[in-house]
Amino acid sequence: MSSSRSSSPDTASSAGPQLPVDISASPDSPGYAPDMDSLTTASFARLRDFSNWRDSEFLVYRCFTYAGDEIQMKDFILRNFEEMQKAMSALEDDHVHILNTTSRSVFLLYASELRELSQSLGLAPWISYGLEYNVLRGLGRRLYGSHYGKLFPPVDGRSSFSALIDIWFTLPLVDAGVEDFTHPGQELHSLPIDSSKGVTHLCEDAGMFYLSFDKKTRQTRILYSSAIPARQKLAAACKNAEELGVRDDPFTFITCALSSILQDQGMNTHSFFALISKMEDYSNSLRFEIAENEEIKVKETAIQLRKSLPYLEKILESVNCTIQIIEDTISEHKDCRELLSIPSQHFLRVEKNLQTLRSQAISFKSYQDTRIRRINVCLSTLSSLLSLRTDSAIKASTEAMTRLTEANREDSGRMNDIAIATKLDSEAMITIAKLTMLYLPPTFIATLFSMGIFNFDFENGKNGRLVMSSQWWMYIIFAGPLTLGTFYWFRAVTRSHKQASQKAEREAKQPE
Structure with missing residues (x-):
């Protein structure tokens, strides 16, 4: 059975090594919508042009029949990217084709390979060619068929409506791993967390999922990033395709992806909060006034809690986006019920599963909101305790300054008394010096004359002469x-x- 898809990749495969390639949406693609897609050309690097990337695994391809048999599984490395493009462009059957990109999402967004692969598959330009992909997220859907071109010719002279239904979503995620990974294009830097199993690093990631379903051939194409751990569930859904009715209701695959995202994010969040709870318990155990030896630990705890807030908010952003995607998926599922002629049994099963996921996501959001409020309360408590500690230190310093001022005042009084006594001593010394000046010359003369050097020979104290010794x-x-x-x-x-x-x-x- 021939596929109704067509693909005309608009790539610059002849570019030189490590040179950026110019890529834009292809107006010849059946998934192109002129009222939605921009033809702006953007330049991207090619990972396969770098020697350290050429032998890296890029894609895991699996093909299943609706009878539940896996008929092909192949791993592609970047060195064989052109071979992979050629193989993906020639998919003409009624099977389920699952393509799982194994590179980190940030490399897929900043490189050309994912966009080139999407064009080879004839997908809509779901990954933006500008930087708005960090902002414009959520569920995308596109319906196109015979009115977009002669894709579905009449059968036996009768016109039959057929369509290609594409549904995709992108959303922010938080990944936990042992590798300390940070890319300049990410909003948040890697956050190390010490646990009993070692150091775990939280890093920002992005989940990308694309489902394309051909109503005529019943061919299903699924392309998703490694940030969505849905490989096992997607394979299980394919192996039980007849029982689950995925040939009539491809929304089962979207349910696999969304449930995997919620479970993985829930596990990461619980592990994250297990560590934060210890810091929270420590904060609650502190007394009204912290001791001097606890001040450093309190500051370190406050800093760690403050660093964790951006990731808590990123998880909340992811949950909010997931809730919106689930809501839109439920609505889209109802809209496609008549178009795809979904049997009631399969429709109700998928609808109930989506409603369950919505309830879990809403509960997840409530859990996250509560934890963020508790962290903010802990930060407020630690800030108050540190402020009290600072106030106590200021008070003690003020009291010490007061005592020092009083001591200085007493010293000033004593110095004043000493100065007065010194002044009195100075006056006494001046008096002594004056008396010395008064008595010293006469005393010297009297002493000199009383020596045997001089001999006064006076008769009756009237007449006489002064005789000086010859040995003077x-x-x-x-x-x-x-x-x-x-x-x-x-x-x-x-x-x-x-x-x-x-x-x-x-x-x-x-x-x-």
Whole structure:
């Protein structure tokens, strides 16, 4: 049975090594919608042009029949990308084709391979060619058929309506792994988390899923990123295709992807909160006033909680987006019931599963909102305790300054008393100096005249003469050197003390 699809990839496969290629939406593709898609050309690097990427696994391809048999499974590396494109362009059967890209989503978004592969499959330009793919997310759907071209010619002279139904979604995710991975194009840097099993790193990721269903041939094409761990569920759905009725209701595959996302994000979130709960318990165990030795740990806890908030909000963003995708999927499922002629039994089964996922996602959102509020309360509590600690330190410092001021005031009083006493001593010394000046000259003269050098020979105290001894020079010979020796001795002692003081100062200034 021939496929009604056509593909005309608009790629620059002849570009030189490690040179960007220009890619744009192909207006010849059956999935192109002129009222929705832009023909703006963008440049992207090709991973297969880099030597360290050529031998990396890029795609896992599996093909199932609706009888539940797996008829093909093949791994493609980037070196064989052109071979993969050729194989994907030639899919003409009524089977289920599952394509799982194994590279990280951030590389798929910033490189050309995913867009080239989508064009080879004849898919709508679901991955934007600009940076808006980080903002414009959610569920996309497109219905196109015979009115877009002569894709479905009349059978036996009768016109029969047929259609290609494409449904896709993109949403933000948070991945947990042992690898510390951060890409410049990501909003959040990797966040390490210590656990009993070692260090786990949280990193930002993106989930991408595309389902294309041909109503005429019943061929199903599924392309999804490795961030959605749905490989096992998709394979199980294919193996039970007859029982699940996936030939009539392909929304089962969307249910597989959404349930895998919720379970994986729920597991990552629970593991994340298991660590945060320990920090929360520590915050709640703190007393009104934290001790000095606890201050550092309190600050570290506050910093860790603050770093975790962006990832908590990213998980909440992912849950909100998932809820909207589930709501839109439920609505789209109802719209396609008549178009796809879905039997009631299969329709109700998928609808109930989607409603269950919606309920779980809403509960997940409530759980996440509660945890974020609790983290904010913990941060507020820690901030208050640190503020109280700071206030106590300021109060203690103020009291110490007050005591120091009082001590300085007392010292000032004592210094004032000392100054007054010193002034009195100075006045007394001045008085003594004046008395010395008054009595010293007469005393010196009296002493000098009383010596045996001078002899006063007066008769009755009236007439006489002053006779000076011929040995008067002996006084000068002994008194002069002794006086000079006293001055030099005093000077030598003073200089010795000064040199010893300078040496002690130099030794004190030298580093140990």
